[in-house]
Amino acid sequence: MTNLLPLIRNECIKILKKKRFYVILLILAVLVPMFTYAQMRIAQRSHDKFNSDWRLEVQQQITDNQNSLSSDRIPEEWKSYRRIFVQQLQYYLDHDVNPNEPSGVTFTREFLDNSVTLFIPLLIMAVASDLVSGERTTGTIKMLLTRPVKRWRILFSKMTALIMFVSLIVLSTFLISYFISGLAFGYKGFNVPVFTGFQIGGDTVNMSSVHAIPQWKYILMQCGLIWFVSLVVALLAFMVSVLVRSTAASIVVMMATLIAGTILTNMASAWTTAKYLFMVNLGLTGYLAGTPAPIEGMTLPFSMAVLGVWGVISVIISFTVFTKRDILN
Amino acid sequence: MNDDDYGSSAKVVLSVNNVRKKIARKWIIDDVSFDVREGEIFGFLGPNGAGKTTTIRMLVDLIRPSAGTITVCGYNVNRQPEKALQFVGSIVENPEVYTYLTGWENLEHFARMQPGVDEARIAEVVDIVRLDQRIHDKVRTYSLGMRQRLGIAQALLGRPRLLILDEPTNGLDPKGIKELREFIRKLADEGLAVFVSSHLLSEIQLLCDRVAIISKGRVLAVGGVEELVSRNSPYVLWEVEPFDSGRELLAARTEIQITDPSEVTLDDSVIAGMGTNSVITIMEDAMIPEIVAMLVTNGIEVRSVHKINPTLEQLFLKLTEGETID
Numbered sequence: 269m270t271n272l273l274p275l276i277r278n279e280c281i282k283i284l285k286k287k288r289f290y291v292i293l294l295i296l297a298v299l300v301p302m303f304t305y306a307q308m309r310i311a312q313r314s315h316d317k318f319n320s321d322w323r324l325e326v327q328q329q330i331t332d333n334q335n336s337l338s339s340d341r342i343p344e345e346w347k348s349y350r351r352i353f354v355q356q357l358q359y360y361l362d363h364d365v366n367p368n369e370p371s372g373v374t375f376t377r378e379f380l381d382n383s384v385t386l387f388i389p390l391l392i393m394a395v396a397s398d399l400v401s402g403e404r405t406t407g408t409i410k411m412l413l414t415r416p417v418k419r420w421r422i423l424f425s426k427m428t429a430l431i432m433f434v435s436l437i438v439l440s441t442f443l444i445s446y447f448i449s450g451l452a453f454g455y456k457g458f459n460v461p462v463f464t465g466f467q468i469g470g471d472t473v474n475m476s477s478v479h480a481i482p483q484w485k486y487i488l489m490q491c492g493l494i495w496f497v498s499l500v501v502a503l504l505a506f507m508v509s510v511l512v513r514s515t516a517a518s519i520v521v522m523m524a525t526l527i528a529g530t531i532l533t534n535m536a537s538a539w540t541t542a543k544y545l546f547m548v549n550l551g552l553t554g555y556l557a558g559t560p561a562p563i564e565g566m567t568l569p570f571s572m573a574v575l576g577v578w579g580v581i582s583v584i585i586s587f588t589v590f591t592k593r594d595i596l597n
Numbered sequence: 598m599n600d601d602d603y604g605s606s607a608k609v610v611l612s613v614n615n616v617r618k619k620i621a622r623k624w625i626i627d628d629v630s631f632d633v634r635e636g637e638i639f640g641f642l643g644p645n646g647a648g649k650t651t652t653i654r655m656l657v658d659l660i661r662p663s664a665g666t667i668t669v670c671g672y673n674v675n676r677q678p679e680k681a682l683q684f685v686g687s688i689v690e691n692p693e694v695y696t697y698l699t700g701w702e703n704l705e706h707f708a709r710m711q712p713g714v715d716e717a718r719i720a721e722v723v724d725i726v727r728l729d730q731r732i733h734d735k736v737r738t739y740s741l742g743m744r745q746r747l748g749i750a751q752a753l754l755g756r757p758r759l760l761i762l763d764e765p766t767n768g769l770d771p772k773g774i775k776e777l778r779e780f781i782r783k784l785a786d787e788g789l790a791v792f793v794s795s796h797l798l799s800e801i802q803l804l805c806d807r808v809a810i811i812s813k814g815r816v817l818a819v820g821g822v823e824e825l826v827s828r829n830s831p832y833v834l835w836e837v838e839p840f841d842s843g844r845e846l847l848a849a850r851t852e853i854q855i856t857d858p859s860e861v862t863l864d865d866s867v868i869a870g871m872g873t874n875s876v877i878t879i880m881e882d883a884m885i886p887e888i889v890a891m892l893v894t895n896g897i898e899v900r901s902v903h904k905i906n907p908t909l910e911q912l913f914l915k916l917t918e919g920e921t922i923d
């Protein structure tokens with residue numbers, strides 16, 4: 269009986285030596301400065317326009333959105349988005365809190381919000397899609413499975429290593445984003461209040477449960493949700509990599525599903541059963557910020573349950589297939 | 598299979614009993630049985646597509662047989678792989694190792710997968726396969742021969758009782774093949790059971806003590822190499838002058854069978870050295886002096902007599918020919 273720890277260690281060594289994880293860090297280190305620069309330009313422009321009075325800026329945003337509501341050319345779905353947005357902005361204005369207080373922390377919060385549905389899942393796939401199919405592509409799976417170790421132990425060690433790296437990726441996304449954007453916006457801002465708890469019903473926002481929390485707490489919650497989304501995406505990508513022999517095919521399958529998810533999110537509000545698909549439920553952090561869900565009836569617990577079920581099913585499929593299948597080539 | 602009398606004193610390490618495998622509604626392996634004993638080199642011989650690789654994959658639990666049992670040192674490979682496989686070292690097809698790791702890291706990786714393999718043992722197998730010069734280089738930079746040796750080092754790590762090598766000489770140069778042969782013999786002399794598959798009959802004949810001949814998923818014969826080969830009479834090549842009357846005299850004898858050169862499987866080197874006036878016969882070699890005398894008394898000049906020992910190839914063709922008829 270071999271212990272599980274050495275097996276997990278093997279898998280971690282392989283992920284590290286393959287340099288996938290370093291590539292992910294490199295991607296972040298290259299892209300985050302780009303976003304930071306773009307954000308800096310926006311901040312500069314509004315600074316010039318509103319003489320650094322954020323109240324004027326928010327008021328302007330409210331007026332702009334209200335004006336567009338009267339236009340006939342804007343579809344009804346978009347209008348309800350904007351009505352909700354206006355109400356939220358008004359709430360910030362009424363409570364004298366700048367929703368876009370420029371700081372490294374605010375940037376990180378927004379960056380995490382925007383990357384949860386596509387960017388972070390893509391980084392996760394770079395590791396997950398290769399774990400089993402990579403061994404099959406190179407043929408090393410034969411060496412791995414002819415050792416005196418039960419197959420489920422091998423798969424379990426791979427999955428454990430994957431979960432560890434998922435956590436590392438989420439953590440490094442936060443750290444890299446914070447440290448790089450901090451260079452431009454400063455490292456303060458952890459205690460700035462952020463409002464959360466907007467309850468959306470149709471066009472109106474129920475403000476009764478809205479409360480302010482310090483930004484660090486908000487980011488902590490955000491990271492937790494992102495970790496959960498990443499975990500489910502990782503488990504799905506892992507299943508695909510068990511099912512498909514080539515790494516390329518495995519990445520394409522997952523990419524296509526994720527991109528289909530973002531497309532569906534933008535157009536599926538009429539097709540309500542689409543809410544059971546995992547890929548439209550990835551925007552968990554939107555529930556914190558109070559952005560309307562893509563399909564009516566979706567709530568944070570609902571989305572987490574859907575993702576959880578998909579995750580569990582993919583684990584079951586991975587283990588059943590991996591432990592039973594003949595390795596023909 | 599009548600191999601029970603051969604080396605029956607040695608312990609059976611691998612036992613394959615009535616194994617069958619159906620893939621996509623086709624019987625790829627149809628009733629394969631054989632035993633491999635301690636200290637012997639067992640050849641598994643068959644043309645490409647005969648089912649060699651499928652059988653080997655079943656021996657190491659990569660494929661589960663549809664019927665039949667495979668046991669290694671008393672453990673069923675498919676039911677208790679974690680027990681049975683600790684006695685087995687194998688290279689299935691190519692020696693596939695992690696190219697992004699060094700040779701040493703590869704061995705450490707596989708050492709962690711089995712109990713009782715420490716650093717000293719890793720150093721020992723590195724020494725056995727003589728890879729110590731390059732062991733800390735990335736495998737990416739290794740030649741095929743070096744990868745082959747690393748594969749064997751990996752297979753030997755857990756001090757196996759059975760070593761399975763699938764087409765081990767593929768891609769090796771003649772010197773490498775000779776070295777490998779000596780190496781395998783040395784391992785077998787130390788008591789290891791070695792199972793070698795090949796489609797090269799001459800290779801198996803040189804290397805193995807016993808063979809199983811497989812074709813179209815069936816075992817056609819199992820036995821000692823000498824025993825199997827001696828079932829056939831040798832070829833005798835006659836160079837005679839005048840050719841026609843010499844040939845007639847040879848044909849007149851019932852003990853001698855004359856064959857057409859096109860039906861004979863001889864080494865290319867023999868065919869190249871053969872004169873145009875040669876008669877190829879199949880006969881007992883004990884009769885050669887008598888026939889020479891007979892030819893001479895009949896006024897035929899015997900320029901040369903060349904005996905070619907029977908080969909597995911001959912046997913193999915004979916066996917597989919019967920297969921194609923039915």
